[in-house]
Amino acid sequence: MERAQTVERALLLLTAFSEDEPEMTVAELTRRLKLSRTIVVRLLDTLAAAGFLERSARDGRYRIGLAAFKLGSLYAATNPLHTYVSNELARLASETGYTAYVGVLDQAEVVIISHHEGRLPVRFVWTAGDRLPAATTALGKAMLAHLETQQLDAILGTDQIRGLTERSLATRADLDRQLAEIRERGWAVAQDESAVGITAVGAAVLNGNGAPLCGLSLSFLDYPHDPARFSDLGSLVHQAAQRATERVTYYERYGHRAVTTSSKRRSRFIAT
Amino acid sequence: MERAQTVERALLLLTAFSEDEPEMTVAELTRRLKLSRTIVVRLLDTLAAAGFLERSARDGRYRIGLAAFKLGSLYAATNPLHTYVSNELARLASETGYTAYVGVLDQAEVVIISHHEGRLPVRFVWTAGDRLPAATTALGKAMLAHLETQQLDAILGTDQIRGLTERSLATRADLDRQLAEIRERGWAVAQDESAVGITAVGAAVLNGNGAPLCGLSLSFLDYPHDPARFSDLGSLVHQAAQRATERVTYYERYGHRAVTTSSKRRSRFIAT
Numbered sequence: 233m234e235r236a237q238t239v240e241r242a243l244l245l246l247t248a249f250s251e252d253e254p255e256m257t258v259a260e261l262t263r264r265l266k267l268s269r270t271i272v273v274r275l276l277d278t279l280a281a282a283g284f285l286e287r288s289a290r291d292g293r294y295r296i297g298l299a300a301f302k303l304g305s306l307y308a309a310t311n312p313l314h315t316y317v318s319n320e321l322a323r324l325a326s327e328t329g330y331t332a333y334v335g336v337l338d339q340a341e342v343v344i345i346s347h348h349e350g351r352l353p354v355r356f357v358w359t360a361g362d363r364l365p366a367a368t369t370a371l372g373k374a375m376l377a378h379l380e381t382q383q384l385d386a387i388l389g390t391d392q393i394r395g396l397t398e399r400s401l402a403t404r405a406d407l408d409r410q411l412a413e414i415r416e417r418g419w420a421v422a423q424d425e426s427a428v429g430i431t432a433v434g435a436a437v438l439n440g441n442g443a444p445l446c447g448l449s450l451s452f453l454d455y456p457h458d459p460a461r462f463s464d465l466g467s468l469v470h471q472a473a474q475r476a477t478e479r480v481t482y483y484e485r486y487g488h489r490a491v492t493t494s495s496k497r498r499s500r501f502i503a504t
Numbered sequence: 505m506e507r508a509q510t511v512e513r514a515l516l517l518l519t520a521f522s523e524d525e526p527e528m529t530v531a532e533l534t535r536r537l538k539l540s541r542t543i544v545v546r547l548l549d550t551l552a553a554a555g556f557l558e559r560s561a562r563d564g565r566y567r568i569g570l571a572a573f574k575l576g577s578l579y580a581a582t583n584p585l586h587t588y589v590s591n592e593l594a595r596l597a598s599e600t601g602y603t604a605y606v607g608v609l610d611q612a613e614v615v616i617i618s619h620h621e622g623r624l625p626v627r628f629v630w631t632a633g634d635r636l637p638a639a640t641t642a643l644g645k646a647m648l649a650h651l652e653t654q655q656l657d658a659i660l661g662t663d664q665i666r667g668l669t670e671r672s673l674a675t676r677a678d679l680d681r682q683l684a685e686i687r688e689r690g691w692a693v694a695q696d697e698s699a700v701g702i703t704a705v706g707a708a709v710l711n712g713n714g715a716p717l718c719g720l721s722l723s724f725l726d727y728p729h730d731p732a733r734f735s736d737l738g739s740l741v742h743q744a745a746q747r748a749t750e751r752v753t754y755y756e757r758y759g760h761r762a763v764t765t766s767s768k769r770r771s772r773f774i775a776t
Contacts, residue, residue: 236550239514243554246575254582278508282515288584289711290756296579298608302615303518304576305633307568310526312560336570343574349621360632361577439561484562 241267242275246284246300255293308360313445314345316479317437320448320472321348327468330452333358333432335371337444340387340394342372345446357427357451364426365394367407370434371447373420374473377411378436378444384411399424419466419473429453433466435473440481448473513539514547518556518572527565580632585717586617588751589709592720592744593620599740602724605630605704607643609716612659612666614644617718629699629723636698637666639679642706643719645692646745649683650708650716656680671696691738691745701725705738707745712753720745 248264249256256264262272276294279285283299308314317334324332325348332350335342344362358364366372367388376384390404401407414420419435426432434449448469520536521528528536534544548566551557555571580586589606596604597620604622607614616634630636638644639660648656662676673679686692691707698704706721722741 236510236546238508238510239547239550240554242511242514243551243556243571247554247571249575249578249582251578251582254578254584274508275511278511279515282512282519284515288756295583296575298579298610298615299515299519300572300575301579301617302576302610302633302635303521303568303572304574304579306521306523306526307570307573307576309633310521310523311567312526338570338574343570345573361574361581363574484560 238275241265241271242279245272245275246279246296249294249296255288255295257291257293261294304361308346311345312483313437313480316483317446317448317476318346318348320476321346324348324448324450324468324472325350328450328452328465330450330465331357333371333449333451334446335369335449336446337366337372337375338363340366342366342369342375342447350452352452357430365396365400367393368396368400368422368426369447369449370420370422370432370451371436371449372434373407373410373414373422374434374436374449375444375447376407377414377420378438378442384408396426397424397428399428401425417466418470421462421466433462433469435466435470437473437476437480439477440484445480448476510547513537513543514551517544517547518551518568521566521568527560527567529563529565533566576633580618583617584755585709585752588755589718589720589748590618590620592748593618596620596720596722596740596744597622600722600724600737602722602737605643605721605723606718607641607721608718609638609644609647610635612638614638614641614647614719622724624724629702637668637672639665640668640672640694640698641719641721642692642694642704642723643708643721644706645679645682645686645694646706646708646721647716647719648679649686649692650710650714656683668698669696669700671700673697689738690742693734693738705734705741707738707742709745709748709752711749712756717752720748 244265245261248261258273258276262269265272276285280287283297285294286297287294314334321332321334329352330350331347333344333347335344341363344358344360346360366376388404392403393401393407395402419433421433423431430451430453432449432451434447436444437446437448439445450465450469516537517533520533530544534541537544548557552559555569557566558569559566586606593604593606601624602622604620605616606618607616613635616630616632618632638648660676664675665673665679667674691705693705695703702723702725704721704723706719708716709718709720711717720741722737
């Protein structure tokens, strides 16, 4: 119990750093964590010795270190989910020329895990580690559509929701109307809701119990004025998410080795 | 002392995961860390509760979690080094059409931090988090050229060095000859040494004491047969690394705010 608490404190210390406060002094961290200076210094020394923190040569402030980066890269490279999904990202980008994303839900936010760049001269808007309010993104809305009302209440509240642009949804009631459509159709749209000028279509990858594991999306600068084309893109993403769902379900049942050692057998299994 | 040891164990547990072993059972981790099962379970529970580890729905194996990914992304997004270097990456990629990389030295290896994709249809070879023997890469060799002999001995040994292809340098003596040339010229070359068909030129970004902080490189599939063009690319990367070095040195002296609040004043300072 005592031991776990020390580790908890070390993890709190690490997660105290943010894009807004990437560097902090011992005094700032001591205030933030409401712990004694002695304890904080001991934790900092331990984390810095292992490379999870580094010290600025200039003023001795602490910041996140290379060991944390390596660990984070390992998540993106080895999580079975993303391994199976990355093929779908590449396929979506190649079939459409647009940039394809995968992201996961973290409370009311979406964290972008990776993207596959399209051929078209579309700018990158989001990159790995970026966080956005889930209800402003197509992949976020697609995942929210697979949560129970109780879960939605817990993470988004029941009144106003956080937006990023004038076109972002403003209330739970607006969102709920869209979620009902998304459940029916299988894919979500976000137009100018996280960034003006950017449209995206997204769909959710589910586990065996129907809970959302991650979301896939395609984003593009030009809104396709042809409704048929728009719905084609949505269906493409939906199909990709369904294929990924089948693979993940298979993985959950039969494991990683079974999937990777015989891709022939796997694809036959999934097809039936 | 007791406290720091528990944190050390938790960090060892996190870094026990790798691309080869992305998922492990309690038993495997207990064996690996040579600790009691009770201690390992307590650490795993603490790390999983904070999101640094997650459990497979299938068999309860542990793997790296989203919190680690978020922390790693923060390193890439906020490290002042990479902030200053990322402009140079974009400029190198835009001026040449080739893919530009930034990486750091981690003992005898280089860890790729980020890349900026070029316009040309060149394939990605390395991506964030990838690790390569430093002496097989242009940016790695450029950084090694700024270490003392004693440091090189400590991280690479004095005899055989690790390679990846038939063209990789095989011995410290081979490497030392190249490092002497790199010191003279300011930039390094690696041709077919980390991957067959890939050539790269690289240069090191230094701190105020002349120690290598990171390396920049440009990689391309086609070897420029025109020696003048080849040396132009090397000079471009060298100049980019020198500009980044000036910015980092300025940052170390005057801090982050001074740099970002008045970019006009900064560029005037750097120009003189």
